[in-house]
Amino acid sequence: MQLSVRPRPHPRPHPRPPARPRSGSWRRGLPAALAVAALVLLAGPATAVSPKDPGGRHCAHPQKVRVPGAERQQASCLDELTTAGTVASGHTDPADWAGLTPKDLAVPEGVPGLQIDGYFPDTSTTNTNHGWNHDAQFVVRLPDRWNGGLVVAGTPGNREQYANDRAIADHVLSRGYAYAATDKGNTGLAFHRDGRRPGDAIVEWNHRLTQLTRAARTTVARRYGRPPSQTLVTGISNGGYLVRWQLENHPELYDGGVDWEGTLWHPDGPTLLDFLPATLRNHPVYATGGEGADAARAALHTAGFPAGSEFLWQYHHTVYWDLTQRLYREELDPGYDGPTEAGTPFCTTGTPACDADYDYAARPAEVRKAVHRIGLTGRIGKPLVTLHGTLDVLLPISRDSDVYARMVRASGRGHLHRYYRIEGGTHADALADTYPDRLRPLAPCHHTATRILEDWLTSAKQPPASHTVPLPADRSAASLANTCALEKTSGAGRAAETTPH
Structure with missing residues (x-):
């Protein structure tokens, strides 16, 4: 879930106002944006590198790149789209990713391009970034040197649109992907006030990621002159739940996804x-x-x-x-x-x-109906790679991804799924800094999983079979923060036998 529960390390220039009561806000603003048609998905590898704009101009005419359906947007031409530059330039919020990454995770650099910040129509006001006091905020980053692909993400817990910047965005941007993320339409510890019916706030999360994906695909086409050759969806915790839901309900928008310890919702449990x-x-x-x-x-x-x-x-x-x-x-x-x-x-x-x-079992049927509205089925329609740490004690693996892997198999979609149980991984990567002798971070495993998914999609190379990835015996904190081999080894054999896939 990755809730933001600790004080922010620096003051925000715009204090967060109280969240508004349940209002059904997303329902009024969503239809127009969702009406934007998705571009036809083109097959092919995300490997072609796009040069800078004609004449070698960096970020030429940024104001002409519009995000369809956005009520407001502001475009910034940046010398650095990764956190190596956006922290100093003010185009990210380090408090938003606090606790999500180990201190030794490398920060790539050398990615100039265009960043677009904005929001879609909404009436809830929990997100105070930019002083907008407006939810349904998004960020889109368009590197000058584009590899042809797009990665979209929803955020973990109740965090805002910059939460994935260190764990996910830095890596994919450094490899040439365009990147887009949403705050999911409501944020903060009172997110549950958004909407009228039980479950409305979480229902909105799914719609907001669908909305952003459609808009981001069009934005990419406007910027580079062609639609993305690959669209990948990824996320951590609640963001991982969104990956599962999207591939079950809107597989036509994506080529594949990477689910990092996604939250499991099913009316019959476990939840x-x-x-x-x-x-x-x-x-x-x-x-x-x-x-x-x-x-x-x-x-x-x-x-x-x-x-x-x-x-x-x-x-x-x-x-x-x-x-x-x-x-x-x-x-x-x-x-x-x-x-x-x-x-x-x-x-x-x-x-x-x-x-x-x-x-939960003794609660009225209406509660189960609310969970059903956001529930997962396992019926994924595109390739999915799932990662989960064996020492996760917020969403324990035996009650979450082990179960989801069985759901995928039971639905007849096992051939579309790879599941890697990461020995020594836990829910919050920063805890690996506190317990370097017992834990390993999952961020580098996510980076490896993204490359495995690419190979799976572009070269029909079968990824490693699902298994438990052992904790290396000769580990060091610095190496574990940046490397993770997901290939099966002889040492993983016994652990693999217990994998529910």
Whole structure:
């Protein structure tokens, strides 16, 4: 989920106003933008390099490149589109990616081009970037030296459109891709206020990524004179959920996708509403020690949190588990606590309407219907590569990607899926800096997965079979931050036998 819950490291020039009540805002602004027709998808590799504009001019006539459906946009010709330049120029927000990447992740540079910031019609106001106080914000980056491809992304958790800049955008831009990202239409810890019906805020996430993809494809064609030869969709956590949903529901827009620990939603579970209440009930007993601690630890293991992950539990209890349960339960089941909004923080079991006692299976049918509106089926229509860390203790792998891999197989789409379980990976890559002897970041694995997907699409080269990727014995923090081999090795054989694919 990757919620932004810690204070931002620097002040924002425009304070965030209170979020507005549920308003159905996206429904009024979306139709016109969604009416923009998608360009025909052209087959072929994303390898052709485009020269600069005629006459060698850098970013010639940036004002002529319009994003269809945008209510507002501003174009900037930049000497550097990666964070090597955008941090200093103010064309990104480092607070937006805080906690998502290891400190040793390389920062590529040498990517001049055009950046377009803007927003689509919307009436919710949680995103304060640029002082716009307007949601449905996006960023589109168009490198001068283009490889013919486009990568689109939604953001993790409740973050804004720059959240993927270090983990994803830097890498794909350095390889010549155009890049576009959306804030998903609502942001912040009160995202659940957007919309009228339970689930509306998350429903909007999916529509906003579809909207951006169509608009970005047209924008790329206007900038370079031809549509992208490949369109890839990718994202982390909630962004990974969007990848799955897009390839299930709009495969015609994409050639393939990379899903990095995507959130699993299915009306029959498991979802975070099934396993997080168990953590809220049992972790305090485990952390206190004494009588009942062993039984509480066993209950956490049963809920899906693997043995060996105990060293991560206290951090996640403090930062993620309670807040995530309350916010997403409020979005999908606001009636559980009546007029109280998003429950009572860290309430003890037995407290009225306490999320520690939440029982999804016992809730009214309307709750299941809300989850069904955002649910996944496994019926992907284009190639998908999934990555998930074995030590993820926000979305435990046995309750998430292991299950989704089985769903894909059951739907008869297993030939379109590769699933790599990353030993020692956890949900937030920055934790690898805190525990370099126990964890590895997933960012370099995502970079490798993107290249594997490219080969799969352009040369019909079959990617490595799904398996568990072992943690290298001779690892160092610096090397693990920038390298990740996903090919099967002899050392991965036994682990691969337990892979649910």
